[in-house]
Amino acid sequence: MMRTFMQKAVLGMAFLLTPLSLMAAEFSAENLAQAKALAEKAGKSELAYQLDESLSTEVGPRRVGTPGDKAGIEWAVAKMKALGFDRVWTETVTTPGWERGDISVEAVSPFPQRMVAIALGGSVPTPADGIEAQVVAFPNLDALKAAEAGSLKGKIAYIGYQMKPSIDGADYGVAGKQRYLGSEVAASKGASAVLIRSVGTDNDRIGHTGAQGDKSTIPAAALSIPDADLLESMMKRSDKVTLKINISSRKTADVKTANVIGEVTGTERPEDFVVLGSHLDSWDVGTGAVDDGMGVAITMAAAKHIIDSGKKPKRSIRVILFGAEEIGLYGVKQYYEKHKDKLGNHIIGAEWDSGTRMIHQLRPGVGEKSLAAIKQMAELLKPYGVALHPSNSAKGQSDISVLGKAGMPAINFDSDLTDYFDYHHTENDTMANVPPETMRQASAVYTAFAWLTANSLIDFRK
Amino acid sequence: MMRTFMQKAVLGMAFLLTPLSLMAAEFSAENLAQAKALAEKAGKSELAYQLDESLSTEVGPRRVGTPGDKAGIEWAVAKMKALGFDRVWTETVTTPGWERGDISVEAVSPFPQRMVAIALGGSVPTPADGIEAQVVAFPNLDALKAAEAGSLKGKIAYIGYQMKPSIDGADYGVAGKQRYLGSEVAASKGASAVLIRSVGTDNDRIGHTGAQGDKSTIPAAALSIPDADLLESMMKRSDKVTLKINISSRKTADVKTANVIGEVTGTERPEDFVVLGSHLDSWDVGTGAVDDGMGVAITMAAAKHIIDSGKKPKRSIRVILFGAEEIGLYGVKQYYEKHKDKLGNHIIGAEWDSGTRMIHQLRPGVGEKSLAAIKQMAELLKPYGVALHPSNSAKGQSDISVLGKAGMPAINFDSDLTDYFDYHHTENDTMANVPPETMRQASAVYTAFAWLTANSLIDFRK
CATH class of the missing domain: 3.40.630.10 (Zn peptidases)
Incomplete structure (x- = not known):
């Protein structure tokens, strides 16, 4: 009426x-x-x-x-x-x-082992035969920001920030930023690709995807949380951990x-x-x-x-x-x-x-x-x-x-x-x-x- | 000494x-x-x-x-x-x-949607272009055993047994049998492939693999538990749910x-x-x-x-x-x-x-x-x-x-x-x-x- x-x-x-x-x-x-x-x-x-x-x-x-x-x-x-x-x-x-395409991430040396990761939204592809490079680890985005320009040339940057759970999910603001800006900041230091520890609070061998900022210009993916642990465990045992990343995600019309x-x-x-x-x-x-x-x-x-x-x-x-x-x-x-x-x-x-x-x-x-x-x-x-x-x-x-x-x-x-x-x-x-x-x-x-x-x-x- | x-x-x-x-x-x-x-x-x-x-x-x-x-x-x-x-x-x-190879499982109709599954140990492959067939669901292995011989010709058998958790894991004996014998029994009824609800007690979208008996002669995989739920939810809504399964696992020397x-x-x-x-x-x-x-x-x-x-x-x-x-x-x-x-x-x-x-x-x-x-x-x-x-x-x-x-x-x-x-x-x-x-x-x-x-x-x- x-x-x-x-x-x-x-x-x-x-x-x-x-x-x-x-x-x-x-x-x-x-x-x-x-x-x-x-x-x-x-x-x-x-x-x-x-x-x-x-x-x-x-x-x-x-x-x-x-x-x-x-x-x-x-x-x-x-x-x-x-x-x-x-x-x-x-x-x-x-x-x-954007198309997701496929992804594979594996440790090549010194401990050859497959890892579970997921491309972040908007990721560009790696070359068809992938990127094989040494990993340089940062505890968080701020530490990555503090790296010298060009210091990551030919390297894969890894950001290890671990999101903390809480009733109000407040840490998502901090953790989400690692994902949103990781690619942009890593690229500014010369990195070939960026991996982040998944923005999540679980222990499942499943990656967390999510959006990135518009300025993400290098391939970007999130390791599952157990794989982030695994990578860090490898890096404790070796000064030179090499990963191979292959991502076929691409931006479209x-x-x-x-x-x-x-x-x-x-x-x-x-x-x-x-x-x-x-x-x-x-x-x-x-x-x-x-x-x-x-x-x-x-x-x-x-x-x-x-x-x-x-x-x-x-x-x-x-x-x-x-x-x-x-x-x-x-x-x-x-x-x-x-x-x-x-x-x-x-x-x-x-x-x-x-x-x-x-x-x-x-x-x-x-x-x-x-x-x-x-x-x-x-x-x-x-x-x-x-x-x-x-x-x-x-x-x-x-x-x-x-x-x-x-x-x-x-x-x-x-x-x-x-x-x-x-x-x-x-x-x-x-x-x-x-x-x-x-x-x-x-x-x-x-x-x-x-x-x-x-x-x-x-x-x-x- | x-x-x-x-x-x-x-x-x-x-x-x-x-x-x-x-x-x-x-x-x-x-x-x-x-x-x-x-x-x-x-x-x-x-x-x-x-x-x-x-x-x-x-x-x-x-x-x-x-x-x-x-x-x-x-x-x-x-x-x-x-x-x-x-x-x-x-x-x-x-x-x-045995080689694991790759697997894909998807609902084709009436609700097209990808599913998460894992091949069971020893699974034979599907034809290279997969098996697309209607699903016939059974609550457990005994119900499948009770099906008439030949009644599953050209069909995919699904076994929905849900393992129950307990301090002594006693139900693994029952649930494991669904996995171990599912392929053999389904094959005896004429099925083209068998899917089981994963033998597990979680809610993760991750399949549980495991061994099968020697007489497993048709392709066999375990749906993750949420995907088993999903398939059952589809089957409540439709008399004819068609899946496509592609498995490249194979037995070797x-x-x-x-x-x-x-x-x-x-x-x-x-x-x-x-x-x-x-x-x-x-x-x-x-x-x-x-x-x-x-x-x-x-x-x-x-x-x-x-x-x-x-x-x-x-x-x-x-x-x-x-x-x-x-x-x-x-x-x-x-x-x-x-x-x-x-x-x-x-x-x-x-x-x-x-x-x-x-x-x-x-x-x-x-x-x-x-x-x-x-x-x-x-x-x-x-x-x-x-x-x-x-x-x-x-x-x-x-x-x-x-x-x-x-x-x-x-x-x-x-x-x-x-x-x-x-x-x-x-x-x-x-x-x-x-x-x-x-x-x-x-x-x-x-x-x-x-x-x-x-x-x-x-x-x-x-």
């Missing part, structure tokens, strides 16, 4: 006439009761798990520009329509292209992908919407069930629980499955360019793009005047183990952070990341590491968030 | 004159005190861990007939000599040959390997010896640090702790690193054929060939009259968390069990196997899964065992 202009004008006037102290500062009791009931239902539902299983079984990995990426977009459009979203559409995204968007239309302010974000693309190892199949499924399920309630929120709910997040947030950046003049209609947003364990805290990034409402939300979510963090500077996770930094209010629902980086960007990104209990809890949280914020007219802006 | 015939005869007579109640029924107080001191030293030593690290770093995987296998034999001979064993030698072992044997010579009965067993070969995935680098290192370290004590035991200690265990106990079987007329000189034996967690119990398989001594041993090992199991029918682990079944007294030191089958026969067989605390505890246990039994004249036979 669309309201007439007159109805909207009357509603707008009512808004203006409400004293500031009462105006939209808190969620109504009715709204809270509805959100509570919705969360309870969502918290018992297996829908999110089932959606993730559907995506990872029927599509699997969805690296940008691959057939899986296209199949994922088709899956998402069809699924959103089947779930009963009011509007479903795609918006084309253009990104650089630009490719097309898409953001997939589904909307549940609001009744009073349909042009305003709450954003539920995630990304549909994944890396090409694993099935993308965790990163970010979980987010895709949790946000789609949240909307579906609201659709199934038979009630319509006052504002719209926009579920955005961003494309091309993994290779550098291309999807959301192009979304922003296209929609930035309507940023004010993006009332508030939250994304799920990290974690396999449960959400343990809520961090807002909203205007002071709406903090009372956020406290109500936190109170409602307390039974789910979600605590309110005292800060108020969140910008949203991953994709949503681009909109958050541009001014959109956001909430970060932080899950416990202690073991997330065991699986992140690896073959182990599968349903086996998606806990059904997290899917239920996160469904409850995102459903409550979406309903509360969409079914109110509170202004969350700063 | 070799004793003269006369000296031996006198000793033999003394033996005969000792009353049965006292004769060799218990370890002497001196022996126990020495064993206790040796165990304490071994329990604080990193030697076993370091030996395993040396083997897995400097050699790595040692599948029978590969360059790594040869390098492993050279490593072991050199290392035993360097450690100060009195005698070190090899005995050639001949086994069937016989290959040579060796048992490597090192001896610490006894002072009174040098011709009699206590056996410390393990196997030097490994699968070709992982570095063989766990299976059975741990056993190699623990038993070599036990002998070294005794060598370093400056004391010589009365009997000899024979450390045997068997070859070709993984493909069917070829090394020990050929050892037995060669030495069976001297089985009586094999006083008692113990092997380490399973577990990464600590030893939790001691199970003897000895004559009743020597149980008092075993109880003393158990008492000595109690502070290390080792309990005496009330049964007395142990035959020794793996290789040693061949000698145990032939009559050699044996002790099984059982480690907690709860997560052993997470890593077993996979890429994750690396030092990252070798706990230093287990290496210390097991060193204490095997050192005490070796010293107590070698430095006595107790008859452990039934």
Whole structure:
């Protein structure tokens, strides 16, 4: 049902006439009761798990520009329509292209032995017969930066930084930089190739891939963590460890992908919407069930629980499955360019793009005047183990952070990341590491968030 | 030092004159005190861990007939000599040959997606362009056995048995059979190839390899556990799931390997010896640090702790690193054929060939009259968390069990196997899964065992 202009004008006037102290500062009791009931239902539902299983079984990995990426977009459009979203559409995204090709890494001397490694995203190839060279090891990127220019000529640089696990995954910021800039810095010192210790916290003989900066000009790969240990053990025993690396990855022409968007239309302010974000693309190892199949499924399920309630929120709910997040947030950046003049209609947003364990805290990034409402939300979510963090500077996770930094209010629902980086960007990104209990809890949280914020007219802006 | 015939005869007579109640029924107080001191030293030593690290770093995987296998034999001979064993030698072992080649498995329809699998040992190849066929799933080998002959013509058989973890790894007996006989049984029903759910208890996207029976005549591979889940999830959604399998594994001419044997010579009965067993070969995935680098290192370290004590035991200690265990106990079987007329000189034996967690119990398989001594041993090992199991029918682990079944007294030191089958026969067989605390505890246990039994004249036979 669309309201007439007159109805909207009357509603707008009512808004203006409400004293500031009462105006939209808190969620109504009715709204809270509805959100509570919705969360309870969502918290018992297996829908999110089932959606993730559907995506990872029927599509699997969805690296940008691959057939899986296209199949994922088709899956998402069809699924959103089947779930009963009011509007479903795609918006084309253009990104650089890259092919993974093959990789082999082996110790040649003094201890001949195969190693397990994975090319980093965007890696250029080695010559067809590979690069055979001595390894020079650095404990971290800063040590590599301190090497003299030209000192690594004809050498393979190795960066051994070991990411430390923690509940907030804070060390990913440091460890990710080794991966992102390793090739660029090693090249500046004359190295022929760069190997990093995988950015991860596991002990599996599986490499962690991930994006690199645009200035990566030499072949780059991540050793699995046990292979990084192995290389370091070899280097303790020999001054001259020689590796052979063969990588056939290559950059290609630009490719097309898409953001997939589904909307549940609001009744009073349909042009305003709450954003539920995630990304549909994944890396090409694993099935993308965790990163970010979980987010895709949790946000789609949240909307579906609201659709199934038979009630319509006052504002719209926009579920955005961003494309091309993994290779550098291309999807959301192009979304922003296209929609930035309507940023004010993006009332508030939250994304799920990290974690396999449960959400343990809520961090807002909203205007002071709406903090009372956020406290109500936190109170409602307390039974789910979600605590309110005292800060108020969140910008949203991953994709949503681009909109958050541009001014959109956001909430970060932080899950416990202690073991997330065991699986992140690896073959182990599968349903086996998606806990059904997290899917239920996160469904409850995102459903409550979406309903509360969409079914109110509170202004969350700063 | 070799004793003269006369000296031996006198000793033999003394033996005969000792009353049965006292004769060799218990370890002497001196022996126990020495064993206790040796165990304490071994329990604080990193030697076993370091030996395993040396083997897995400097050699790595040692599948029978590969360059790594040869390098492993050279490593072991050199290392035993360097450690100060009195005698070190090899005995050639001949086994069937096999090359792993490459493998790819992918779902073709209705859900095109790559899968992770590993060829089973001894698998024959598919045709060069692979086998593309519909999958017929069976929950276990018995269900496959119940299929009608010829009913799987042109199909790929899939066996979904999921191994259950437990402290004694008992389900390996059941699960291993699915792997060992899957190809033979599937072939008898007309199948073109067989896939099994990996015999393992992990959730890693890594397949578990392992031996098959001699009658495996069709291509055979193990899906990683998440891929087994994936296949089953596809089959829930579609009556007709088609896979394409390409395997280039092949059987080859016989290959040579060796048992490597090192001896610490006894002072009174040098011709009699206590056996410390393990196997030097490994699968070709992982570095063989766990299976059975741990056993190699623990038993070599036990002998070294005794060598370093400056004391010589009365009997000899024979450390045997068997070859070709993984493909069917070829090394020990050929050892037995060669030495069976001297089985009586094999006083008692113990092997380490399973577990990464600590030893939790001691199970003897000895004559009743020597149980008092075993109880003393158990008492000595109690502070290390080792309990005496009330049964007395142990035959020794793996290789040693061949000698145990032939009559050699044996002790099984059982480690907690709860997560052993997470890593077993996979890429994750690396030092990252070798706990230093287990290496210390097991060193204490095997050192005490070796010293107590070698430095006595107790008859452990039934």
